[in-house]
Amino acid sequence: MTENLSxxxxxxxxxxxxxxxxxxxxxxxxxxxxxxxxxKQSFGLDRNAADPLGAALSGMLSLAKSIAKYNKRPLGVRQIVTEYPDFNLFVSAAGSGSLIGVATERETDAAMVGYELNALVRSTAPHLSTAVRDDVAAVTDGP
Known part of the structure; x- marks a missing residue:
């Protein structure tokens, strides 16, 4: 079940x-x-585990986007799949300014996970998107 909302x-x-x-x-x-x-939201992890993982997933997606630029026709990144000894990790952009990471048991059908992840993002992208934050320059130095 999803964890407490923040x-x-x-x-x-x-x-x-x-x-x-x-x-x-x-x-x-x-x-x-x-x-x-x-x-923004997590399932199966408490907040202390989800927060650093969110940062790591962001780094993975950013790195993959940087690598894609070296292709003759850079078309972006659709999905990252990383295989670990006991689980698989799928990372994808999820609407404007958002990403989603899904970890599954090693035996789970990777094609099905990719399909379901793509379907989730396509059908709900506006709800998954993250608005651009306001500029922090409004903070002043003193009273």
Whole structure:
């Protein structure tokens, strides 16, 4: 089940992650974060684990985008799949300014995970998007 909500999180996003985990048997955890790594919602992880993972997922997606630029026809990054000894990790952009990471058991069908992740992002991208934050320059030095 999704973890406690923090500022900027909504029950609707939690429902989407819960639904994904029910459809994709073997889902271990899911992190939905802004593209700079701030966690918006998570499933299967407490906040202390989700926060650094959100930052790491952001770094993975940023690195993959940088590598894509070296292709003759850079078309961006669709999805990153990383295989670990006991789980697989899928990372994808999730609407404007957002990303999603899904970890599954090693035996879970990777093609099905990719399909379901793509379907989730396509059908709900406006709800997954993260608005650009206001400029912090309004902060002043003193009273």
């Amino acid at each position: 500022p900027g999180q909504t029950k609707e996003l939690g429902f989407l992650l819960d639904d994904f985990a029910q459809r994709v048997q073997g889902t271990l955890y899911i992190v939905l974060a802004s593209s700079d790594g701030l966690v």
